Amino acid sequence: MATSLSLLVSLWPVVIGLWVLYTISVAIHRRYFHPLSSIPGPSFNAISYLPILYQQGILEGQLLHALERWHAQYGPIIRISPNEIHLSSPEYYETIYSNALKTGFYKDPAFYGPMEGPIKVPVMLTIISNEQHRVRRMGMNPFFSRKSVLGLEQIVRDKTEKLIGMAEQNLSRKGGEFDAHRATRALTVDIITEYAYAKSWNYMDLPDWGEGYQEAIRAVQTFFPWLQTFPSLLPVFGLVPDWVMVKLYPHFGKWFGSLEVVQQSVAEVKREIALGIKPARRTIFHELLDPEPVETEKNLAPRQKLPDAVVFADAVNVTGAGVETTGATICRALYEVLDSPEIAQKLREELKTALPDPFDVQAMSLIELEKLPYLTGVIKETLRLSPGVPGHLPRVVPSSGATFEGYTLTPGTVVSMSAWSMHHNTELFPDPDKFDPTRWTDPDVDAVHAREKSLVSFGRGTRNCIGQNLAMCELYYSVASVIRRWDDLKVHSDFGREDVKLVEFLLSYHPKKARKLRLVRT
Incomplete structure (x- = not known):
């Protein structure tokens, strides 16, 4: 025994x-002999x-800021890890993302896989195959189409009116202020849950505006870089009981x-379907559990019915993704707008012409608001x-290979x-850090078209943001x-x-030390 020890x-x-020799040899190979060594x-x-x-x-x-610095130092194509390059030129976006069904670029499993967590249930975001994603998404496209949004526009109108009323209560008091940060997140939760579930969570009625929910979503995402780098941690992560997570981070309770x-909503809709109960309004659960045929050019095609676990995961994903972003x-x-008196005045003048009564939210309509050029410019510039997803989105080069920037x-x-790099392209957006709504009202139609083509806040192609x-x-x-x-x-004086x-x-988020936006009246 002693001898063995x-x-x-x-x-x-x-x-x-x-181990040291192996590590050194791997490093030398990656640096000097890897296919990407010349980049x-x-x-x-x-x-x-x-x-x-x-x-x-x-x-x-x-990372999005580091990428900006590295591109400034090394050029439009850079090697950011042993097997990944990053491009800054907008011309390649169509090939890699928009036309992926044709070009064959697909999502990197090492990046997206850990986002499924220990249960490994693929949601639309994490499906690797472009074709499988197309089939899955076909079931939800009608639910989030422009036609459907216009049909349920009253939900947005009513929730916005409620927000304005609550802001009025806060701002009308002496020294009153409005917590725009938490209120807007509560607004988006109440809208998406009413829209998708036909049952609002009513976070705007809560004293804390349901802040714990948003903070928990952020906390979950902070684990992603660690799980992507060390995927073997995933099973361990799944063994941690919920009560321990709540103890360590109370926001997880929400x-x-x-x-x-x-989960209760999924069970309730399944029961209604089994009993043949017709809903007053179909929800996202009906679309996934009991899909109606989709109309094609030739006929009505059946749609994919999904298992309960997938329905649950997709519903959670849709809700979470639409809140913070x-x-x-907003x-x-x-x-x-409020930080620039000139922009605020110009926007108010346009809105006063289109909306004579400042108190009447019910008189608004999306179609009419979209006709206002300066308001549209403000929204596009914002x-x-x-952008909701500003960072790099890895794709894998298909079997045919690819050539970018001569490599x-x-x-x-x-x-x-990344959207951040494209949106800060100085050729398309001079002085890119400046907020300038007139970029989108420029009389140079070709210049505006080029900017719009490079505006990828929601992505583009078949894998763009469904919401x-x-x-x-x-x-x-x-x-x-x-x-x-x-x-x-x-804007409150303590916010900059x-x-x-x-x-x-x-x-996208703001740093932890960032202060929350509050609004006051002069």
């Missing part, structure tokens, strides 16, 4: 030495995945509560500076682009209502431009 101890230096970029990125983890996990969501509500964009629009990429190489029609409706209503209602509204800086964990 001493032998084991004596072998440790050999084991460590072999410029930070040296350490070429040999390790740790720089990405450092930006995303340690610095918390700073998150787990929301999951129970969704839209709420943050806040950014309000900040940018989406440029505050040939072998099949299996990971390539990515963009609803999100745009919310943006138009909320921004128009708030700016039209008060002529003397301003440093507080709108973006970080990302797939979805």
Whole structure:
């Protein structure tokens, strides 16, 4: 026994030495002999995945800003990890993303797989196959179509009116202020749950505006960089009991509560379907559990029925994805408009012409709001500076290979682009950090078209954001209502431009130290 132990101890230096030699040999291969070795970029990125983890996990969501710095230093194509390159030129977006069904680029399993969590239930976001995604999405496309949004526009109208009423109560008091940060997130929760579930969660009625739900969604996403770098942690993560998670992070209580509500809704709709009960209005659960045939060019085609676990996961995903993204964009629009007296005055003048009564939210309609050029410019410019998913979205080069910026990429190489890089392209958007709605009202039609083609806040192609029609409706209503209602509204003095800086964990957020947007009257 003693001999075996001493032998084991004596072998440790050999084991460590072999590990060091192996690590050095891998690093040398990746840096000098890998197919991507000729592509410029930070040296350490070429040999390790740790720089990405450092930006995303340690610095918390700073990769989009690092990419901007690296492109400025190394050019339009950079190597950001041993097997991934990042492109900044908008011309490649169509090939990699918009036309992926034809070109064959597909989502990187190493990036999207861990987002499914330990249960490994693929939601629309994480399905790797473009064709499988197309079939799955076909079931929900009609539910979130422009036609459906216009048909249920009254939901957005009523919830926005409620928001304005609550803001009025707060602002009418002496020294009163309106917590726009939490209120807009509560607004988006109440809209998406009423729209998708036919049963609003009524977060606007809660004293804390349901803040725990949004904070829990953010907390879940902060795990992604660690699980993407160390996927073996996934099973361990799944073993942690819910009560331990709540103990460590109390906001998870609101998150787990929301999951129970969704599970109950799935069970309730299944019971109604079994009993043949016709709903007053079909919900997202009806669309997934009991889909109606979809009309094609030739006939009615049957749609895919999904297992309960998939229905549950997709419903949770749709709700969570539409809260922080839209709420943050509304806040950014309000900040940018109210921070500039010139922009605020110009927008108010346009709104006063279209909406004579500042108190009448019910008189608004999306179709009429969309006809207002300056309001549309404000919303597009906000989406440029505050996209819901600003960071890199990795895709895998198909078997045919690909060539970008003169470099040939072998099949299996990971390539990515980001909305943040495209939206800060100085050729298309001079002085890109400036908020300028006139970029979208420019008389140069060709210039505006080029900018619109590079505006990918919701993505583009068959894998774009399914909820963009609803999100745009919310943006138009909320921004128009708030700016039209008060002529003397301003941003609280403790909030500044440093507080709108973006970080990302797939979805966009603000740094933890950022202050929350509050509005006051002068």
